Structures are given as C-alpha cells and as structure tokens.
Amino acid sequence: MRAHVGDQLVIESPSTGAARRDGEIVGLHHEDGTPPYDVRWSDTDEVTLVFPGPDAHVHHLEHEASGTPAGPEPAVSEPAPRGRTPNPGDMGRRLVAERRRHGLSREETAARARMSPDYLAYLEEHPADPTAATLTRLADVLGTTATALRGGGMDLPPGQGHALLHPEVRDLDPDECRTLLSTHGVGRVGVTESDGRPAIVPVNYEIVDDMIAFRTEPGSVAASAVGTEAAFEVDHVDETMSQGWSVLAVGPANAVTDPDAARRLTERAHSTPWVGGERELWVMLRPARLTGRRITPADR
DSSP: OOOOTTOEEEEEOTTTOOEEEEEEEEEESSTTOOSOEEEEETTTOOEEEEOOOTTEEEEOTTHHHHOOOSSOOTTTOOOOOTTSOOOOHHHHHHHHHHHHHTTOOHHHHHHHTTSOHHHHHHHHHSOOOOOHHHHHHHHHHHTSOHHHHHTTTTTSOSOOSOOOSSEEEEEEOHHHHHHHHOSEEEEEEEEEOTTSOEEEEEEEEEEETTEEEEEEOTTSTGGGGTTEEEEEEEEEEETTTTEEEEEEEEEEEEEOOOHHHHHHHHHHOSSOOTTOSOOOEEEEEOOSEEEEEEEEETTO
C-alpha cells in the first residue's frame, strides 16, 4: 500500500465490504508512501497514527496524474473494469441528483464537504456505507438530510418534523405563484368523478402559455377534469427547515383535440408520465384563480 498526503483512507466492513470509516491522510512517515499514516478521521476530525490492516484501502487524490488506480487496491476490492458502467446504488444516485440540482460539480461538492473528489466519486459510483459524519457533511452541502440521502422515510408523508418556533404564513401574489409553478414538475389535480365523488391524483405537468398541461388516458380519474372547473395544486416542503410553500390553481379544464397541438405538446414535454403506459390525452387547465402561501421563520 502506498499513499500521498491528501489521499483518502477507507476502512471497510469485513463482512459486507462497505466503507465504514474514512479519513484524509495528512502525514507520511516514509518517503515511499508506505504505512503508517497520520489520518484525520472524518467522523471525529481527530488525527491519529494508523497502521492500515487488510480491511483498508486508499483512494488516490491525484491518481490520473500519478498513474495510480483510483479505486480500491486489488488485494482488497477490485474497482469496476474500464468501460463498464458502475453500479452507484440508491445513495450514490441520490448524491448525484442532489449535486446536479444545486448546480455543483463533484470537485465543488467535495471541497465544501472536506473530502477528496475521488472519495466522493467512489460514493457516487459504487455501493458504499460512509460514516455518519461524512454523510452529514454531504447533506449539509446539498441542503438535505443524511436520512434522505440514504433513502429513509421515502414511504412516509412529508412534514413530520417539528413546526417552527415562530412561523410566519404569507400569502403569495399571482406572479410569485407563476414563478413557483415554473415550467414543469409533479402536482395534484382535484376533480369530481362521474359518480359525484371528489378525487385527487398526482400528475406530471407542464406550463404552456400560462396554462397547466398534463397527460392522462381517457377514462382515468385525471380525465374527469375535462369539461369541468378543476383544481390543481403543487407544493414543496423543506423537512430540515420545517418550511415550504403551496400554490393552488382553479379554472376550467379542456381536452386538447387538435392532433398537431397534442403532438407539439408531446414533443416539447420535459418528461414522460412517471406511471408509464399510453397516455395520449392532453388536458389544459386555464387558471381563473391563482393563490398560494409560504411558511417561513418570522424573523426572515
């Protein structure tokens, strides 16, 4: 094993091979880069002298320039062969998605989280189990929580955290509502079905000429909106900060019957319906009333 100052030392679980502790190598005791090393652990920020065992490997900070491999050393765990798509696992995919959502490069994210870009690449591209401290730092940088990055709470409704001590509820004007609706996303359409019962279903939507457009199939619950006054709601909840906003649009909904207009909507759509299947009926809701609310701390 050989390392340079700035490389990442990763200790793996002997049973699963997942990373269980990591730290930055901040000092060498031999010129050839062989152990032992002075390591600053990410979970305690303490520097200790480490004699790596068989459950340890090094992620090299400057592997491309030095020619040393970026992944785990072969004696411990083979890196993914060149040309093969890595398997990042759910946490890795969430890291990439959150990083891109914030417009951050891998290098920027690693620097803010005080870790090697190579180690972040390893977390994003391989199934891994980083320490709680590492995951917390990444969550802070990405404006989320360690639990969310691990996928915890995915099947729980949002908003289970504590309310703000001094919340402020503010009504949004129509321009703010239009800005929050943005260009596309996922919202909920409220309809009255043919039997008179109310129903609410989530749909992927687009904003086209200040109208809300969504795709569905004839006979579906969402299609019940056609020819009626329907409601459409979209919101965002910040679990960490216990704040968020919601926008409600109410107005007449009509089917797009012109084949060319429907085709153009399909071609320009930002996404396909998450539920899949043939959903060729486009519905346009023209907001006659647009309202919204935002909850923030009262001192902001």
